Amino acid sequence: MGGVVGLQCGAALTTRLHPAVGPAGVVTLRLCIAAVVLTALWRPGLRWDRTTFGIAAAAGTLLAVHHLSFYEAVDRLPLGAATTMEFLGPFAIALFGSRRATDLLWACLAAAGVVLLSHSGMPLDAAGLAFATLAGCCWGGYILVGKHLAERVPDGRGLALAVTWGALLSLPYGIAQAGIRLLDPGTLALAAAVAALSSVLPYTFHLEALRRVPPRVFGILTSLEPAVGALIGLVLLGQHLGVAQWAGVTAVALASIGATRAPSRAPKPATPDRPSGTPDDLTSRTPAE
Template sequence: MGDVVMAQVGGTPERRYPRSGPVSSAARAFGAIPPPALVLLGVVSVQVGAAVAKQLFTTAGAMGTVTLRLVLAALVLLVVWRPSLRLDRRTWMVIGSFGLVLGAMNLCFYQAIKHIPLGAAVTLEFLGPLAVAVFGSRRWLDGLWALLAAGGVLLLTRVDGGLEPVGVLFALAAGACWAGYILLGAALGSRTSDGRGLALAMVFGAALALPFGVAEAGTALLDPVVLAAGAAVALLSSVVPYSLELEALRTIPPRVFGILMSLEPAVAAVAGLVVLHEALHPAQWVAVFCVVLASIGATRTARPEV
């Protein structure tokens, strides 16, 4: 999943993106690619990164892998954005809160994919942003999308012997964190510019994960092969998708972006099948597409922001 995307599915607050900067400049190397394709490439990058990360679990463990991802991503973002530390107390509180939620989201998500297939984990996690999209709405159509998503989740967890309960709980916890991430992202976007606030927030997320990673993986985190794989995960899951999505958002409406992001559960299921050979039951594929359709529907029919 993309832990650096600051705009999400239907009805969530629109974030302010920079028109220029080092990350945006790097993404402009893909200027010949249509913006929707950039978003889809970003989604594929995130899910392939998650699949690669899962292959690291046997060496570094789930906690060690997410620690490598967050620490290395934080280092890259700090170098790229070089944020100032001269911020007021309230801004630091927003940055810290956002970073801790970001870290918790990733810790829960990696624990989830340790126990259940990648496609199932992302589908369950996606209930977080979907809930933000429909929460508080009194329109019957949004209730219909919520029921469709709930039916998909029920089907997903009951078919073919079901999923490991611990994995389901971690995926749902990651979804709750994702919802908090979206809401806190509005405050972060209003108090910081470009990717500077995100770079500092990533440090807080990495600091949260570090004790868990060290406790689980120990000196394995310093193995050159593990470090190289961790760097690949950080690039695929954080730096590359952030660059691509940031550039795409300069030219496409947030609602279109949200619809494209709604494809994440399906892309995750394909990545799990191709990279990890995690085959879902046919009915579980139906469940995944129920959640995808609910997300697209909630995004497509959301009331315009005022």
């Protein structure tokens, strides 16, 4: 939830950055500043095996492509529609990771809520829909790869390396779109706040969450982003919602609560200890014992 709130607060701030540096410039500043902060905090180093490097690079690539495609989508679509398409990735993770009928119910309820949130009669730009769909695929992929990264690296060093790699990938696009405007002091100050809210804190929280919950649950919880975004938009940007959209907020919240309620499991019966000296116990010992 900390990651969700941070992402949406940062998204509210980016509305002031878009006119200055464009979507690619916003992504470049976000990732570059976040990379500097995370590297200074964790000092990841380079003494890792190839597999860990590969997982971190894959996570960073997915982050960079997700950010670039999502902000390009937001530049062409209403935010609710872009977020709805982005949710297709986490929804697929929740759907294919389901093991019970109720899991499917919560995933479908969350999807219905996101559709209600994005309800609009406006025609949607085809290129914007394509960018938003790509963002959803990348976000779903990041959930799976991020789970492996969180399990393989027990602290924030893997995240620091992934974000640094993503920043390097996004840098050429940001320079091509914004050029010298990326170095404007006012822009840098606002971008630093966006990077802290939208990258440093959320990605750290996401990895900590992925250490503790299955990707299915994480995928449904990320569906809270449109709902939280709607509330932040109301408070910070004065964006009002209709009845159908508030119904969507309620549906998504209920789905997230239901998905995180683990079923009670009966404890496994304890296996009685064998008394020492039984035949099995003796045959399992080495000659030295």
